[in-house]
Amino acid sequence: MIDTTTALDPAVYLEVEPRTVPAPARASWPLPEPTLAYFPDVRFASDRDLGATAPGRDGVAGDAGRSDAERSDAGSSDAGRSDTVADDFGHVPVLLDRCVDLLTPALTRGAADGSGAVLVDATLGAGGHSERFLTDLPGLRVIGLDRDPSALRIARDRLAGFGSRFTAVRTRYDGIAAALDECGYAAAQSIDGVLFDLGVSSMQLDRTERGFSYAADAPLDMRMDPDLPLTAADILNTFDARDIAKILRDFGDERFAARIAAQVVRRREQQPLHRTGELVELLYEAIPAPARRTGGHPAKRTFQALRVAVNAELESLRAALPAALGALVPGGRAVVMSYQSLEDKIVKTVFAEATASRSPAGLPVELPGHEPEFIAVTRGAERADGAEIERNPRSAAVRLRAVQRVTGKGRA
Numbered sequence: 472m473i474d475t476t477t478a479l480d481p482a483v484y485l486e487v488e489p490r491t492v493p494a495p496a497r498a499s500w501p502l503p504e505p506t507l508a509y510f511p512d513v514r515f516a517s518d519r520d521l522g523a524t525a526p527g528r529d530g531v532a533g534d535a536g537r538s539d540a541e542r543s544d545a546g547s548s549d550a551g552r553s554d555t556v557a558d559d560f561g562h563v564p565v566l567l568d569r570c571v572d573l574l575t576p577a578l579t580r581g582a583a584d585g586s587g588a589v590l591v592d593a594t595l596g597a598g599g600h601s602e603r604f605l606t607d608l609p610g611l612r613v614i615g616l617d618r619d620p621s622a623l624r625i626a627r628d629r630l631a632g633f634g635s636r637f638t639a640v641r642t643r644y645d646g647i648a649a650a651l652d653e654c655g656y657a658a659a660q661s662i663d664g665v666l667f668d669l670g671v672s673s674m675q676l677d678r679t680e681r682g683f684s685y686a687a688d689a690p691l692d693m694r695m696d697p698d699l700p701l702t703a704a705d706i707l708n709t710f711d712a713r714d715i716a717k718i719l720r721d722f723g724d725e726r727f728a729a730r731i732a733a734q735v736v737r738r739r740e741q742q743p744l745h746r747t748g749e750l751v752e753l754l755y756e757a758i759p760a761p762a763r764r765t766g767g768h769p770a771k772r773t774f775q776a777l778r779v780a781v782n783a784e785l786e787s788l789r790a791a792l793p794a795a796l797g798a799l800v801p802g803g804r805a806v807v808m809s810y811q812s813l814e815d816k817i818v819k820t821v822f823a824e825a826t827a828s829r830s831p832a833g834l835p836v837e838l839p840g841h842e843p844e845f846i847a848v849t850r851g852a853e854r855a856d857g858a859e860i861e862r863n864p865r866s867a868a869v870r871l872r873a874v875q876r877v878t879g880k881g882r883a
């Protein structure tokens with residue numbers, strides 16, 4: 472049986488840890504094939520990757536195959552633009568202006584400066600989105616959640632100037648109700664906006680020692696929260712082949728899941744797997760050569776699957792979204808940005824249920840009290856445009872969806 476559920480006290484306040492300067496991720500061995508962009512922010516030592524094109528949008532090539540020089544050129548042309556500058560905090564916020572456009576109406580219903588309104592940034596990261604809201608709306612209160620203590624430390628430093636208008640809470644985002652309680656708010660209908668910017672941040676990828684990136688040799692860790700009991704190495708070295716294959720198939724859509732799992736088990740009988748580099752080498756052996764040349768880097772799907780399993784990402788999201796929607800007051804809005812289809816599917820399903828009528832099917836009119844609780848604010852999933860993808864390749868994969876609460880008893 473697979474048990475990837477992770478236990479975490481949902482509202483533990485941040486413990487400060489010493490500041491370390493993130494080292495950029497570099498491949499320490501030659502990467503033999505074009506390396507595409509599930510993790511667009513990794514940097515490559517191998518010039519054999521330079522011809523790669525990422526599965527960008529609208530024909531726009533991604534960044535993964537570009538040299539460091541090309542990347543910095545793109546970055547420098549953005550000087551002075553708040554949504555593009557790769558600042559000291561290591562992560563460029565995605566669709567920043569769009570998030571502001573979508574959430575501001577909900578945050579300024581009471582006062583133009585956001586006074587009295589509360590925004591929960593459920594994926595605080597480096598605090599880029601939060602900083603913009605706190606700056607634009609000088610009366611707004613922001614509660615930022617993250618499970619990664621190093622992200623919380625960076626965001627707390629960055630946002631310290633906003634004083635008591637900003638509170639950081641270390642929690643998985645499905646601990647939103649407990650976090651709100653700690654901050655003095657009810658779990659139901661007490662906040663005006665909530666933002667989810669899912670996945671890993673650029674600084675998590677850049678810290679090679681955390682093992683998120685297949686482009687750098689590092690311990691097979693992949694925990695967003697270093698206190699979690701399970702690492703990627705634990706999965707590979709202790710789960711049986713069937714369960715490993717299931718993880719790779721379900722969370723990475725890896726069609727060679729069974730072959731890879733069998734290879735992992737054979738390999739660990741000789742020597743356990745400890746390093747990302749060992750896993751990448753094994754994947755090159757397990758995946759047939761013709762398949763390695765299509766569909767992105769051969770390690771992409773396996774790394775995604777392990778990260779999702781280690782961090783129980785999908786369970787967490789499935790529990791968090793209904794809780795976050797339940798916390799919104801009438802007029803309040805939720806914006807969610809996903810970067811892979813499994814997450815977007817969950818968002819789409821939860822939002823479809825929230826915006827569905829509860830009247831029995833076939834009735835010509837809505838039964839009183841059975842109206843949908845939410846309306847969609849976006850049509851389908853919005854994506855970044857070519858210009859943003861060019862400036863910030865991480866945005867190539869984004870799918871943004873937003874809803875607004877229209878019924879309820881909370882503060883209107």
Ligand SMILES: C[S@@+](CC[C@H](N)C(=O)[O-])C[C@H]1O[C@@H](n2cnc3c(N)ncnc32)[C@H](O)[C@@H]1O
Pocket residue numbers: 562563564565593594595596597598599600601616617618619622642643644645668669670671672673695784787788
């Ligand atoms: C893409 S980054 C957010 C970046 C942020 N919007 C910014 O502008 O700096 C996502 C963050 O969400 C955090 N995260 C991912 N899954 C989480 C979960 N289940 N609970 C809490 N935080 C999570 C990660 O640790 C990471 O710091």
